[in-house]
Amino acid sequence: MKIAITCNIRSDESEKFMEWDEYETIEAIEKGYINLGHTVQIIDCYKSDIENEIKKFKPDIVFNIAEGLSGEKRESIVPELLDKLNVPYTGSGPKTLINALNKAKTHKLLDKFNVPNPRYYESKKPLKKLPENFLYPVIIKPLFEGSSKGIWDKSVVHNDKDLFTVSESLISKFNEQPIIIEEFLTGREFTVAVIGNEDLTILPVVEINFSELPKTANPIYSFEAKWIWDTKEKPLDIFTCPAKLNAELKHEIETVIKNAFKALSCRDWARIDLRLNSLGKVNVLELNPLPGIIPDPKANSCFPKAARAAGYNYEKMLDLILKTSLQNKYNTEKMKKKAKKNN
Numbered sequence: 001m002k003i004a005i006t007c008n009i010r011s012d013e014s015e016k017f018m019e020w021d022e023y024e025t026i027e028a029i030e031k032g033y034i035n036l037g038h039t040v041q042i043i044d045c046y047k048s049d050i051e052n053e054i055k056k057f058k059p060d061i062v063f064n065i066a067e068g069l070s071g072e073k074r075e076s077i078v079p080e081l082l083d084k085l086n087v088p089y090t091g092s093g094p095k096t097l098i099n100a101l102n103k104a105k106t107h108k109l110l111d112k113f114n115v116p117n118p119r120y121y122e123s124k125k126p127l128k129k130l131p132e133n134f135l136y137p138v139i140i141k142p143l144f145e146g147s148s149k150g151i152w153d154k155s156v157v158h159n160d161k162d163l164f165t166v167s168e169s170l171i172s173k174f175n176e177q178p179i180i181i182e183e184f185l186t187g188r189e190f191t192v193a194v195i196g197n198e199d200l201t202i203l204p205v206v207e208i209n210f211s212e213l214p215k216t217a218n219p220i221y222s223f224e225a226k227w228i229w230d231t232k233e234k235p236l237d238i239f240t241c242p243a244k245l246n247a248e249l250k251h252e253i254e255t256v257i258k259n260a261f262k263a264l265s266c267r268d269w270a271r272i273d274l275r276l277n278s279l280g281k282v283n284v285l286e287l288n289p290l291p292g293i294i295p296d297p298k299a300n301s302c303f304p305k306a307a308r309a310a311g312y313n314y315e316k317m318l319d320l321i322l323k324t325s326l327q328n329k330y331n332t333e334k335m336k337k338k339a340k341k342n343n
């Protein structure tokens with residue numbers, strides 16, 4: 001099978017490109033699919049004319065992990081183009097990618113499908129006091145960033161003064177991008193990798209160990225925790241997989257995951273962040289329909305970590321995503337259309 005990998009490759013360590021993949025990751029995906037017997041071409045979406053490359057290579061399917069550069073539609077650009085070209089691809093469609101990136105849109109869909117999520121409020125302006133029905137502490141985040149960008153240790157605020165200072169600095173740092181404030185959930189945090197469509201395989205749950213963070217830090221997976229305190233040379237032992245869960249909590253997590261995946265119409269694979277509220281109830285923080293998959297087991301990359309805990313090495317994980325994707329109704333429809341055209 002001919003597989004194109006659409007991706008964005010990080011060329012330097014600046015924050016602008018933080019969400020992009022390192023070349024080692026793309027190379028590991030390429031190697032993985034070659035070992036599985038496929039012909040592979042990498043398409044670096046920042047450097048190439050994607051449409052032209054696709055038309056020349058004529059892939060049977062695209063393994064898409066392109067994050068895009070800016071704006072809230074950045075992740076949807078490649079799938080939108082592939083839909084236009086009637087080319088099958090792995091992962092979610094453009095609408096899901098927009099809804100999952102925009103945290104307020106995610107909340108609205110979760111509410112619509114009765115999936116528990118923290119109370120939230122979107123604002124274009126810095127806030128001087130809490131909106132109605134909120135109590136401190138709250139967390140303030142940019143509306144459509146990822147990889148903990150703009151989620152600093154100081155983003156958990158306890159008073160009006162910090163609410164204003166943090167919201168003002170976020171809005172100015174992210175070029176007037178709106179902010180979202182959320183009720184701060186104080187319980188255990190998990191992230192859960194899933195593969196599937198109608199039938200979801202839920203991989204072993206990963207728990208975030210906040211006890212690994214510096215003593216004075218807030219219990220959040222902040223920018224500092226992800227990018228400063230956790231380094232390749234000195235990795236933080238921040239994830240436990242499989243998490244210790246009693247049967248009741250495991251069941252509740254699985255139900256919430258299935259409902260959240262459905263609420264956002266995700267396809268093929270995703271990683272979903274969860275946190276317990278003060279009553280121990282599972283809430284969804286966000287969905288990542290383009291999860292990071294760093295191959296090095298020493299790196300803290302949750303999707304491959306969960307896959308390994310389930311007995312799938314990197315190659316097997318890639319194979320499972322591909323096979324799942326080849327069977328989803330959007331791709332089978334495209335393949336039928338293509339076959340008809342060729343007849």
Ligand SMILES: Nc1ncnc2c1ncn2[C@@H]1O[C@H](COP(=O)(O)OP(=O)(O)O)[C@@H](O)[C@H]1O
Nearest residue numbers: 118146147148149182183184185220221273286
């Ligand atoms: N409402 C919340 N309550 C408690 N912690 C939160 C909340 N929202 C975010 N966090 C913390 O901040 C981290 C990053 O937030 P998240 O919404 O997942 O953004 P990102 O897209 O950057 O991953 C989470 O992993 C969690 O530790």
Ligand SMILES: [Mg+2]
Nearest residue numbers: 147148273286
């Ligand atoms: Mg997250």
